Amino acid sequence: MTEWILQLPTWEMIRFFGLLSYYLLFAGVVLGISYSFPGWTPKTKGKLYRLHGAVSVSGMFIGVFHAMLLVIDTYMPFSWYEILLPFAASHSPVVNGLGTLAAYGMAIIILTTDLRNKLHRKVWRVIHFASYPTFVLALAHGIGGGTDTKEGWIFLSYVVTFAVVSILLIARAFLGGKRSLAHSAGRR
Template sequence: MRYHTVIAWAAAAGLLAGAAGRGYLAPLLPPDEGHGAWYASRAAGISAYLFLWLSLAGGLLMSSAWFDGLVNRARLLAAHQAFAIAGLALGLVHALVLIPDGWTDFGPADLFIPFASYYERADAALGTIALYLFAIVTFSFWFRGAIGPATWRWVHRASFVAYLAALWHGIRIGTDTGALPVAVLYLLTSSLLIGALTVRLVYVRPRRQAPARPPSRAAAEPAG
């Protein structure tokens, strides 16, 4: 995998998120009223969730070999990694933008030490744990040779735990969970992920039939 390809995909994903948030989501947001950092954090959090979901769903479909012949596997892998990196970057923004916010009282310990937050301690901790797990899964690709394929596969399975933690964190602690677009987003993405997981578990890639072996010269010559 060429690193510049991954970086290009990640940059494109970040630009797409910024353009969407600025051009299309901004009219849906309530007036700032001094809570701009909080709204920015929510927008980054939802964008992070979406990109990490794209990475996870893409990884499932890629490992099932369902798109073989339709999408180049190298490009699909690059998109899978780029979405994960973009999601991690947005996840950090989701947390860091709250530190200078005067409306809340979050500090680095509240955001990056599980169960240390003064606000919704358990639900906030799930977001922190999800971010760490996604980071471990994402960067384990570059250490696959050192840890071995079997361990690497087990590490990648932790992405499902991270996704469930991120989903529960967003539903429970997100102040916009009750908004119809956000509720539909959570329902649609989780349903599609269940579908992708089902495909991964039950889809069997068709085996290619070996070409028939031509008869030997002796068998082909008539007797007598």
């Protein structure tokens, strides 16, 4: 069985699953922001919420698989120590450390979402807002450590995904501010 594993195109798989994990994280963030926009019907809001959760969890598990493949890679193998301890990698420690921190961030966000009803709402919100820095960590890891970043379409996809998240956050901030003012005025 070991021979079969060693014959896998691990380097290509590592790159593929790293990109897939990033794009799923992007989709999860976009769906999470979109879910928070006002005006959705309850049925649509429920579908967005379920899709947001499924995509985010899938992205986390694929990201973990991406890291696990590094252990069996014959081209540039990593030890478990280098994968699990941020900035411990012998190759590009900062960039790879950002990937480790992104993975931990995703795991904490998903775990605390599962425990949402047991946490104080403000605590959960602060942790859940860590989705944005986690997304930026994954982006920086992909740009800095991804060997495919030199491909024009992949670099462009990083720029576009960052721009989409930024635009949605700005739009949400403006809508949230207006909604909060209207909501506050109604409470008086």
